[in-house]
Amino acid sequence: MKIIADHTLDTSFIHGLWPGFKLTVLFGFNLFLFFINRLYIIITALVITLLLYKVAGFSSIRIWQKVRSVWVFFAVLFVFHLFFSSWQNSLIVVLRLASLLLLAGLFTLTTPSSQIMETLERYFIGLQSFGAHPAKISLALSLTLRFIPILGQIIHEVHEAQQARGSEGNIMNMTMPMIIRTLKISEDVASAIEARCYDNDA
Amino acid sequence: MSEKHVIYDDMSHKSTIRLENVSVTFEKYTVLHKLNLLLDERLIAVIGANGSGKSTFVRLLNGLVLPTEGNVTINGFDTRREGKAVRRIVGFVFQNPDNQIIMPTVEEDITFGIKKLKKEEIERRIEETLQRYGLLSLRKKRVHLLSGGQKQLLAICGVLVMEPHTIILDEPTTQLDLYNRKRIAEIIDNLEQRIIMTSHDLLLLKKFERILVLHEGHLIYDASPSDAIPFYERLMA
Amino acid sequence: MTIKDIVSIALFAAIIATLGLLPPIPVPIIPVPVTAQTLGVMLAGVFLGSIRAFYAVLVFLFLLAAGFPLLPGGHGGIGVFFGPTAGYLIGWALGAWLIGLLYEIFCNSLTSVKEIIFLFLGSIIGIYCPGIIWLSYEADISIYQVCLANLFFIPGDIIKVTIVFFIIRRLRKALPNALR
Numbered sequence: 001m002k003i004i005a006d007h008t009l010d011t012s013f014i015h016g017l018w019p020g021f022k023l024t025v026l027f028g029f030n031l032f033l034f035f036i037n038r039l040y041i042i043i044t045a046l047v048i049t050l051l052l053y054k055v056a057g058f059s060s061i062r063i064w065q066k067v068r069s070v071w072v073f074f075a076v077l078f079v080f081h082l083f084f085s086s087w088q089n090s091l092i093v094v095l096r097l098a099s100l101l102l103l104a105g106l107f108t109l110t111t112p113s114s115q116i117m118e119t120l121e122r123y124f125i126g127l128q129s130f131g132a133h134p135a136k137i138s139l140a141l142s143l144t145l146r147f148i149p150i151l152g153q154i155i156h157e158v159h160e161a162q163q164a165r166g167s168e169g170n171i172m173n174m175t176m177p178m179i180i181r182t183l184k185i186s187e188d189v190a191s192a193i194e195a196r197c198y199d200n201d202a
Numbered sequence: 203m204s205e206k207h208v209i210y211d212d213m214s215h216k217s218t219i220r221l222e223n224v225s226v227t228f229e230k231y232t233v234l235h236k237l238n239l240l241l242d243e244r245l246i247a248v249i250g251a252n253g254s255g256k257s258t259f260v261r262l263l264n265g266l267v268l269p270t271e272g273n274v275t276i277n278g279f280d281t282r283r284e285g286k287a288v289r290r291i292v293g294f295v296f297q298n299p300d301n302q303i304i305m306p307t308v309e310e311d312i313t314f315g316i317k318k319l320k321k322e323e324i325e326r327r328i329e330e331t332l333q334r335y336g337l338l339s340l341r342k343k344r345v346h347l348l349s350g351g352q353k354q355l356l357a358i359c360g361v362l363v364m365e366p367h368t369i370i371l372d373e374p375t376t377q378l379d380l381y382n383r384k385r386i387a388e389i390i391d392n393l394e395q396r397i398i399m400t401s402h403d404l405l406l407l408k409k410f411e412r413i414l415v416l417h418e419g420h421l422i423y424d425a426s427p428s429d430a431i432p433f434y435e436r437l438m439a
Numbered sequence: 440m441t442i443k444d445i446v447s448i449a450l451f452a453a454i455i456a457t458l459g460l461l462p463p464i465p466v467p468i469i470p471v472p473v474t475a476q477t478l479g480v481m482l483a484g485v486f487l488g489s490i491r492a493f494y495a496v497l498v499f500l501f502l503l504a505a506g507f508p509l510l511p512g513g514h515g516g517i518g519v520f521f522g523p524t525a526g527y528l529i530g531w532a533l534g535a536w537l538i539g540l541l542y543e544i545f546c547n548s549l550t551s552v553k554e555i556i557f558l559f560l561g562s563i564i565g566i567y568c569p570g571i572i573w574l575s576y577e578a579d580i581s582i583y584q585v586c587l588a589n590l591f592f593i594p595g596d597i598i599k600v601t602i603v604f605f606i607i608r609r610l611r612k613a614l615p616n617a618l619r
Contacts, residue, residue: 066518069512077580093578104516104517105516111506113502116517117505140494141501144452144456144498144502148509150453151454155457171478174461175475179606180613186443
């Protein structure tokens with residue numbers, strides 16, 4: 001059951017930056033890239049991104065891991081544009097996408113999810129006047145993180161029980177018991193929260 | 203420690219639970235019939251077969267279930283009108299700790315019920331409670347990595363940090379092995395608070411002062427363990 | 440939002456996350472992996488209604504953005520919101536909302552045919568529209584061509600809608616009170 005986020009414990013100057021700052025830079029940078037259609041600017045952006053990986057102390061393997069899942073897509077996209085537009089355009093589209101993903105990946109690698117959650121939750125407080133409810137949002141987030149391993153356990157048990165009865169679990173047979181148990185525990189959990197004096201208007 | 207003792211003793215003398223003509227009906231089923239009770243002993247147990255209404259009975263006592271008829275008052279607080287006040291003085295430990303533990307890590311979960319207090323006070327209570335029940339080393343641990351026994355302990359700690367003066371435990375040992383059952387029994391023995399517990403574990407009840415036997419929603423026996431347990435065993439035979 | 444609402448939102452967000460742990464649904468003929476997670480998205484719409492279902496997906500997406508690897512294969516992180524599938528993820532929120540809305544509007548006159556139509560509308564209008572628009576923009580491909588590529592996913596969607604439909608039917612028998 002792996003729900004531990006993908007960041008590392010190493011420290012570099014990038015790890016130490018304030019997450020809100022990193023997030024702003026990330027969005028700014030990526031927004032900028034979207035409006036750029038010059039190949040040399042995009043190549044520069046990619047090189048800067050790769051250098052940042054080095055500064056943060058990551059090896060090339062990490063970089064590959066970040067693009068591994070989409071490389072087929074990249075390849076298809078490249079060939080597609082090669083046929084329908086030009087090789088410059090192929091490079092622009094693929095390299096732009098690569099730098100977007102790599103920079104975002106660097107953010108994830110260098111920022112623990114607890115910090116990201118804290119930062120984003122702080123933005124919710126700013127949204128309070130628009131009807132957002134920070135305390136409720138954080139309750140929902142914590143509860144979800146709490147439930148994921150419980151549901152994972154249920155799926156595991158159901159799978160075992162079905163194997164014991166000689167049926168390979170298909171999606172339907174796995175999902176049904178999970179939903180039924182979920183609907184049943186939701187009542188208990190709600191009363192537990194109430195019993196533990198959670199203040200509804202906090 | 204001694205200071206705390208005084209506070210709890212003081213409260214438990216005053217604290218009384220009163221049920222006046224209480225019935226509970228869910229849809230068409232009457233789950234509890236016309237209960238009239240005054241509870242002021244420190245150790246009270248509720249026993250009965252599955253479906254006898256004991257879970258509903260204990261949920262009445264902290265306002266999680268409201269009476270369809272009649273009134274329940276704890277220290278004069280009516281569960282219907284003053285639910286929040288009641289829940290502040292009556293803690294509740296559920297049968298399945300997985301449904302009660304709300305936050306992803308031990309520390310966050312312990313803090314859940316006391317967020318409104320001052321920082322230092324929160325820190326003091328967490329430290330003291332975790333220390334006392336041997337969970338201090340697990341403070342930062344993720345809840346789903348705890349063992350069954352540790353989860354049940356955490357569930358109890360989450361209630362104890364709120365310093366209630368009555369603690370309700372709904373079958374706290376059902377899911378535990380013998381070692382952990384003994385441990386929970388020991389913990390219950392050492393608590394200063396008033397305890398109201400439902401259990402199928404008759405050995406756990408030897409030291410209790412008063413035992414209520416429920417059967418199909420009726421209170422059919424109300425006595426000390428030496429009388430009530432043999433009665434219950436005959437009933438179940 | 441009552442406490443109960445928050446709990447059910449969190450539970451369905453967790454269901455969507457947990458379904459990512461299951462192996463992808465195999466689709467005959469076509470070599471496209473189909474995630475079971477959109478089953479959770481549709482079920483959220485059916486069970487929670489428009490608003491709560493929308494929030495449930497948002498909670499899931501929020502945790503994803505925060506770096507939890509909740510997509511199949513352990514993917515996650517803010518990068519997925521810049522990647523080719525970002526639009527589909529946003530579409531999950533829209534799809535859940537739409538299905539919830541349709542179920543709410545027609546709650547007194549539901550028939551099997553209507554239900555299947557609603558589930559399809561949710562997954563096609565709700566999930567595909569933002570998905571296609573984003574992909575077309577990011578990959579610089581015309582909307583029409585992206586739509587053609589999307590046809591590959593239709594068999595998977597037929598299977599998923601069928602599964603959801605049968606889950607709902609079975610649940611109505613198992614827990615008559617769960618679905619209003």
